[in-house]
Amino acid sequence: MSKHDLAIVVLAAGKGTRMKSDLHKVLHPIAGRPMLEHLLASAEELAPRRRVVIVGAGREQIEDQLGERATYRVQEPQLGTGHAVQQAEDALEDFEGDVLVLYGDVPFVKSETMRAMTERLHGDDEPAVVVLGFEPADPLAYGRVVADDDGRISKMVEYKDADEGERACRLCNSGLMAARKGDMFELLRRVGNDNAQGEYYLPDIVNIAIADGRSCAAVTAGAEAEVAGINSxxxxxxxxxxxxxxxxxxxxxxxxxxxxxxxxxxxxxxxxxxxxxxxxxxxxxxxxxxxxxxxxxxxxxxxxxxxxxxxxxxxxxxxxxxxxxxxxxxxxxxxxxxxxxxxxxxxxxxxxxxxxxxxxxxxxxxxxxxxxxxxxxxxxxxxxxxxxxxxxxxxxxxxxxxxxxxxxxxxxxxxxxxxxxxxxMERAEQLVKPGWADRFHDAMKKKKAAEKDKK
Incomplete structure (x- = not known):
């Protein structure tokens, strides 16, 4: 394999409780096609060598949908996005190339955007991690990607932890990331869960790489709708x-x-x-x-x-x-x-x-x-x-x-x-009985009048 071979890891272990449905969230259709299939169709244009889907509740439905097109790993318990990606490590044990992390409930990411992420990974500065950012009309409480005009990241920060200057940054984190396989799992092993949720967050690999003195880069999605998640x-x-x-x-x-x-x-x-x-x-x-x-x-x-x-x-x-x-x-x-x-x-x-x-x-x-x-x-x-x-x-x-x-x-x-x-011509012979209908109506009217008189 060459260093540019690609594996995709799709996170689809969430329970999707807000959907209130027996059907797995990522299998709900858009335009007659499950949202997961929309995402995979775009990813297929990059001809990935490996496809790993991280599953949890409702895993049988996803496996029935995709069959042998993917390898499956179960995330149980579910301890955050970083923990989810870690479940793919053994499935990629003999793989050497790039790993692109996607989300099953974010179906509209374009193949051009995915390609831009993997190409940026092999830029002259060889970033350890490439993050897909986006600039929403209202940044709300999204995590911020603090980066210069060339997309070089200096910090990833959650909204609740950001100061006023960082909150003023309009580039937000979509959650999608790309890294070489070796970098991805080596950095994930160093992610801790010292946070309010006690979970292992995928974005933490960026700050760990930056602390090591390595560069990380951001690619910006063309539109907010491209990275919109679907949860309800x-x-x-x-x-x-x-x-x-x-x-x-x-x-x-x-x-x-x-x-x-x-x-x-x-x-x-x-x-x-x-x-x-x-x-x-x-x-x-x-x-x-x-x-x-x-x-x-x-x-x-x-x-x-x-x-x-x-x-x-x-x-x-x-x-x-x-x-x-x-x-x-x-x-x-x-x-x-x-x-x-x-x-x-x-x-x-x-x-x-x-x-x-x-x-x-x-x-x-x-x-x-x-x-x-x-x-x-x-x-x-x-x-x-x-x-x-x-x-x-x-x-x-x-x-x-x-x-x-x-x-x-x-x-x-x-x-x-x-x-x-x-x-x-296949018809029954037409039978005509002159006067029969008149006699029928007269008889029925008399019968109905007699019934009325009895009352």
Whole structure:
């Protein structure tokens, strides 16, 4: 290994009691993705050789989420951030490189910021520790990083211990740090717990290194939001709002029209091409791709769906995972698709369910059509050929195939294949009884009057 190999240590042992949830704090989603996964996705851009996650209560949930992508160490009891990082030492016993300490509940740290920290670690002055600082609008009671204009740190101090001059310093400590593996754990062994909480604090390694005559340096985050921690439902909601606002701005800058931006919600992996128009109150779940020129109308919900060029969706449409709309196809109000492909130019204008279905090009699916794809135990497919016409209020009982250019008459329940060019009508014979309804109404009125007289 080279000296620039990287290991990340993610602290995720906190109980997250303010969330009041059975779900581990760092697994609460933002834009459809657990906050821990947001953080790891950014870290992966630095190609770390090792990933160690420090866990505590709820460790099984984190291990189930990440599987073999990480090594786990348990912090028990929990005696502070310095103590937490120490738990990673044996997992990195055969590693020689840089160690970057991250927090599972601080999900928005950018990969560029992480890279700036590790690069600064190998600057000409070879700092022992690099600290990520930030300059909030209101420094409040954050710990301060006292540093010169070049980022060389002279002191780290907690707010309660700072004098007026130190409190005037606007550079605050985010908690994120980087150090060479040897320096990190050697300094941690010298951290004491002579404080009100009786805990071992990670920032103390900076002051110990400075006392040894070694330099330490600060890198400043681009924005306060990048290092915001999430500890409550309110902070989770604020983080979601922050993420959505940035995504909307990014989409519009890329040529997407959002009629009412504040009412449109994206997921972490939503892909939308230019010249797409999105009307108010649309939700994109994970796994959605929208091609150029598409129109997504109001109150539609899309998840795991692919929408082709110049397609129209909604209003009030639902595209579930596996839904594919090919070029210039259309689904209208109250249409639901699941594991279904709508061919080029095909349309299902209203009140239709297409599940486990392939619809050929230019086919027309009438109002109220249902593909009956589930028998209570297994799913079955329906195939509808090109230019087929399915009349309104039809039920297609899968497995079934409707041929090219075929017609299914309105109100039919189709249980057998329809060949190319055929017309299929499946209805009960209409029975007419003249005068029957009048006689029925007369009899019922007399009966009701008799019951009333008895009372």
């Amino acid at each position: 439902r309110a902070e989770l909601a604020a983080a979601e709002a922050q993420w959505q606002e940035l995504k909307r701005e990014e989409a519009m800058a890329a040529g997407v029209t959002l009629r009412a931006p504040d009412t449109v919600f994206f997921s972490y992996d939503t892909e939308i091409a230019n010249d797409v128009t999105v009307e108010p109150h649309v939700v994109f779940g994970p796994g959605v791709k929208i091609a150029r020129g598409a129109l997504i109308r109001s109150f539609s919900h899309l998840e795991g769906a692919t929408v082709g060029e110049d397609c129209k969706v909604g209003p009030y449409a639902r595209l579930r995972p596996g839904a594919v709309m090919e070029k210039d196809s259309f689904v209208g109000n109250f249409v639901e698709m699941k594991k279904a492909t709508l061919g080029e130019g095909a349309k299902a204008s209203h009140l239709t369910y297409l599940g486990d279905t392939t619809v050929g090009e230019n086919a027309n699916i009438g109002a109220g059509t249902i593909t009956c794809n589930y028998d209570g135990y297994f799913k079955y497919r329906t195939e509808i050929g090109a230019r087929a016409f399915i009349g309104s209020n039809s039920a297609l009982v899968a497995p079934v195939r409707i041929g090219r250019d075929a017609i299914v008459a309105a109100g039919s329940t189709v249980t057998r294949d329809v060949e190319d060019g055929e017309m299929r």
